Amino acid sequence: MNVSIFGLGYVGAVTAGCLAELGHHIIGADVQQGKVDAFNAGQSPIIEPELDDLLNSARREGRLHATTDAAEAVAASDVSIICVGTPSLESGRLNLDFVRKVSEQIATALKVSGKAHVIIFRSTMLPGSTRTMVRDFFEDLRVAGQIKIYYCPEFLREGTAVKDFREPSLAVIGTHDGLAPESGEAKQLLGGTPAVLAWEGAEMIKYSCNYFHALKVGFANEIGRLCKFLGEDGTRVMDVVCADTRLNISRYYMKPGNPFGGSCLPKDVSALKSFARMEGISLPLLENTLDTNHAHLDQLIKLIMSKDKRRIGLLGLAFKADTDDLRGSPMVAVAETLIGRGYELRIYDPQLNLARLIGANANEIQRRMPHLASLLKQSPCEVIEQSEIIVASQKCARPDELASAARADHCVIDVNGWRELKTLPWEYEGLCW
Numbered sequence: 001m002n003v004s005i006f007g008l009g010y011v012g013a014v015t016a017g018c019l020a021e022l023g024h025h026i027i028g029a030d031v032q033q034g035k036v037d038a039f040n041a042g043q044s045p046i047i048e049p050e051l052d053d054l055l056n057s058a059r060r061e062g063r064l065h066a067t068t069d070a071a072e073a074v075a076a077s078d079v080s081i082i083c084v085g086t087p088s089l090e091s092g093r094l095n096l097d098f099v100r101k102v103s104e105q106i107a108t109a110l111k112v113s114g115k116a117h118v119i120i121f122r123s124t125m126l127p128g129s130t131r132t133m134v135r136d137f138f139e140d141l142r143v144a145g146q147i148k149i150y151y152c153p154e155f156l157r158e159g160t161a162v163k164d165f166r167e168p169s170l171a172v173i174g175t176h177d178g179l180a181p182e183s184g185e186a187k188q189l190l191g192g193t194p195a196v197l198a199w200e201g202a203e204m205i206k207y208s209c210n211y212f213h214a215l216k217v218g219f220a221n222e223i224g225r226l227c228k229f230l231g232e233d234g235t236r237v238m239d240v241v242c243a244d245t246r247l248n249i250s251r252y253y254m255k256p257g258n259p260f261g262g263s264c265l266p267k268d269v270s271a272l273k274s275f276a277r278m279e280g281i282s283l284p285l286l287e288n289t290l291d292t293n294h295a296h297l298d299q300l301i302k303l304i305m306s307k308d309k310r311r312i313g314l315l316g317l318a319f320k321a322d323t324d325d326l327r328g329s330p331m332v333a334v335a336e337t338l339i340g341r342g343y344e345l346r347i348y349d350p351q352l353n354l355a356r357l358i359g360a361n362a363n364e365i366q367r368r369m370p371h372l373a374s375l376l377k378q379s380p381c382e383v384i385e386q387s388e389i390i391v392a393s394q395k396c397a398r399p400d401e402l403a404s405a406a407r408a409d410h411c412v413i414d415v416n417g418w419r420e421l422k423t424l425p426w427e428y429e430g431l432c433w
């Protein structure tokens with residue numbers, strides 16, 4: 001393929017070298033003459049293992065050229081990959097000026113030439129940015145079928161960028177409607193087995209990854225600071241933590257849904273937080289972990305109240321399915337708040353047998369919800385039939401039971417990703433989707 005690459009920085013230069021290695025013809029475009037000259041001399045404009053050799057070979061074999069002229073780059077290619085910088089403004093906001101400029105240049109060149117083209121945005125941009133670029137520069141060309149536009153985030157790491165390009169850790173293609181790409185160029189050029197989402201989903205994946213990486217580094221460093229204070233080896237502690245691939249390095253706690261609760265997480269986070277405070281160790285992530293959980297719970301309560309209906313049914317009350325442990329359960333907090341505000345409540349939880357609750361569990365419910373017995377129903381259908389809003393926190397009913405009780409005037413709030421609920425005849429809203 002003939003490919004133009006806009007922006008010959010870390011991402012663009014590596015993409016150019018690696019695509020040239022695969023036999024594609026590359027024309028690089030950059031506003032910096034020095035980078036263009038380096039490319040045309042077969043030299044890498046950045047330090048990156050293997051890249052000089054790749055660019056040098058490509059140049060010798062006549063598969064690499066660079067220019068400062070955007071129109072020339074568009075004219076010489078069938079696909080344009082946009083890798084220009086998206087730096088932060090002084091305020092922290094994202095600066096999309098370079099992406100806008102390149103978009104405008106490519107659109108102008110395509111309008112003049114009338115040629116078919118594929119545009120792949122690769123710069124990191126906030127969700128909604130690709131759609132904004134399309135709206136502002138490309139919509140008529142796209143609707144006319146002259147161009148196809150994809151957003152494909154880049155996940156390479158400087159220092160191992162060439163290796164990462166050859167074996168991508170993740171491949172994502174964003175399309176305008178989230179359906180399979182209309183053509184194969186993005187997959188063919190960028191490799192991997194891509195997940196396909198709408199532009200906004202693909203943009204969100206890039207930010208989710210980097211947010212997660214930043215969070216992991218912050219977390220490991222907070223553990224490290226605590227360990228140093230305790231005279232422990234933070235690296236060793238984290239090595240052992242990472243050895244648990246069932247609960248720690250896994251998908252287990254990685255599903256948006258219920259706030260955390262139960263008898264351990266809130267208590268242990270609280271204890272560690274007050275210990276760090278007492279010892280004067282600054283741990284802002286730990287400090288704010290309970291707050292983010294409260295914010296999530298508040299959002300659920302606001303969502304329920306926004307529906308302007310008074311009869312609420314809760315499916316699931318314990319802090320998670322298959323337990324009768326009510327200690328620290330977020331759904332108990334939801335129930336308490338709703339009762340306090342005069343809502344009518346009905347609850348179904350298949351594991352809950354009040355006669356069998358003992359000890360701290362029984363005390364907690366006696367203290368927080370002394371009338372629980374009168375709210376508990378024997379079947380999910382009873383709850384559904386007598387409620388206007390159903391808050392589904394656990395997957396605690398069979399689909400056929402739900403289907404028999406579902407009515408179009410019900411509103412269902414799905415807290416926990418119980419996607420079958422969406423298919424039934426009622427108004428459906430997920431807490432996180």
Ligand SMILES: NC(=O)c1ccc[n+]([C@@H]2O[C@H](COP(=O)([O-])OP(=O)(O)OC[C@H]3O[C@@H](n4cnc5c(N)ncnc54)[C@H](O)[C@@H]3O)[C@@H](O)[C@H]2O)c1
Nearest residue numbers: 007008009010011029030031083084085086098123124154
């Ligand atoms: N560096 C990384 O490791 C990495 C990894 C993944 C994603 N990203 C993202 O990829 C994008 C590029 O990052 P980078 O590190 O390669 O940036 P960079 O600053 O190294 O390079 C950007 C290049 O774009 C050029 N440019 C600016 N305006 C231009 C225009 N109108 N026409 C042509 N070229 C123009 C600049 O001169 C520069 O050479 C950013 O959005 C970044 O967040 C970077």
